[in-house]
Amino acid sequence: KAGVTQTPRYLIKTRGQQVTLSCSPISGHRSVSWYQQTPGQGLQFLFEYFSETQRNKGNFPGRFSGRQFSNSRSEMNVSTLELGDSALYLCASSFGLQDTEAFFGQGTRLTVV
Amino acid sequence: AQSVTQPDIHITVSEGASLELRCNYSYGATPYLFWYVQSPGQGLQLLLKYFSGDTLVQGIKGFEAEFKRSQSSFNLRKPSVHWSDAAEYFCAVGAGGFKTIFGAGTRLFVKA
Numbered sequence: 001k002a003g004v005t006q007t008p009r010y011l012i013k014t015r016g017q018q019v020t021l022s023c024s025p026i027s028g029h030r031s032v033s034w035y036q037q038t039p040g041q042g043l044q045f046l047f048e049y050f051s052e053t054q055r056n057k058g059n060f061p062g063r064f065s066g067r068q069f070s071n072s073r074s075e076m077n078v079s080t081l082e083l084g085d086s087a088l089y090l091c092a093s094s095f096g097l098q099d100t101e102a103f104f105g106q107g108t109r110l111t112v113v
Numbered sequence: 114a115q116s117v118t119q120p121d122i123h124i125t126v127s128e129g130a131s132l133e134l135r136c137n138y139s140y141g142a143t144p145y146l147f148w149y150v151q152s153p154g155q156g157l158q159l160l161l162k163y164f165s166g167d168t169l170v171q172g173i174k175g176f177e178a179e180f181k182r183s184q185s186s187f188n189l190r191k192p193s194v195h196w197s198d199a200a201e202y203f204c205a206v207g208a209g210g211f212k213t214i215f216g217a218g219t220r221l222f223v224k225a
Contacts (some may be wrong), residue, residue, distance in 0.1 A: 004156070015219065043215040090156055102213070104149075104156035 002027065004093050004105035012111045018079040022107045025072050025093030030073040033102065034066060037088040046089075049074050050097040078110075086112045115140050119216035126194050127224050134189040134219050136204030146187040147205040147213070148178055157203065163187065171178050174198070199223045 005024040009030040013019050025032050034046040045058040049068035066076040072093075079086055088109050118137045138144060145164050149157040149218050161172025168180040178189045187204060199218045205214035 008158075042217045045213070092157075101159070101162075104158070106154070106156045109154070 004091055004103050006091050006105035006108050008108060010019065010109045010111075012113060015023050015083060015112055016083055017081050017083075018077060019081060019110060020075055020077045021072045021089055021091075021110070023036075023076075023093070023105060025074070025091075026103055029093040031073050031094045031097050032068060032072065033092045033094075034074070034076050035090045035092065035104030036060075037056050037090055037107070038086075043090070046076065048097070055097060071106045083112050086110060115206065115214050117204050117214050117216035118169060119202075119204055119219045120131045121219045122217070123220040125222040125224060128196050129193050132189075132194045132198070132221070134202050134204075134221070136187045136189065136216060137185050138187065138204070138206045139185065141208050144206045146178075146180060148176070148187075148189045149203045149205060149215075150174075151201045151203065151218075153200075160189070160202075166179065194221075194223055196223045196225065 004026055007022045011019060023032055031050045035046045036044045036046055046060055046064060047054055047066045048056040052068045063079045066074060068074045088107045090107045091105045095103045116139045120135050147162045148160040150160050151157050160176050161170045161178055163170045164178045170178050176189055176191050178187055180187050192212050199221055201218045203218045204216040
């Protein structure tokens, strides 16, 4: 079956702009988590969605937001981009909330210039 | 506080040599432990996981890991490394979702 699909794979944006990233989980999975990966901070948890509701949120400013649709697809949005937002954004899907078996997408590489 | 430490930022081994990547954790309860691998520009792939039972866990691609509660360690091993194993390896502890804490990663270089 198809894996986790993240689009786009690469993105270049200018400071101050906003960006929307998309994640389609594995069919049947209802939980989607987002992570930011940078060389300096490693993998940091952003949010977790289950059944269209944000269940948990990491320690990120309000410029980072997300949502989940009824088909479990999820989007995350970053407004007023800063240079420090440049990172690989990873999405992981799992069947249930905080399921121990998570499957990661290939990520979206965001570069802010 | 819960944490994961991977003491080695990078390791270089010769192809065909054995490999051990170290992972130490701090977790209040009996942990769920994971090892993931990430190739350049790719997402994370689960190599193996430990929840309970046999402390020696077999994973994909010939990897295994041993849970040692007394040492709070979950080291990853492979008896013979292949050039395609060159990647970054992440140890993680937790219960999934926001409760999963990742280590900083160990980058593996394989020399011919």
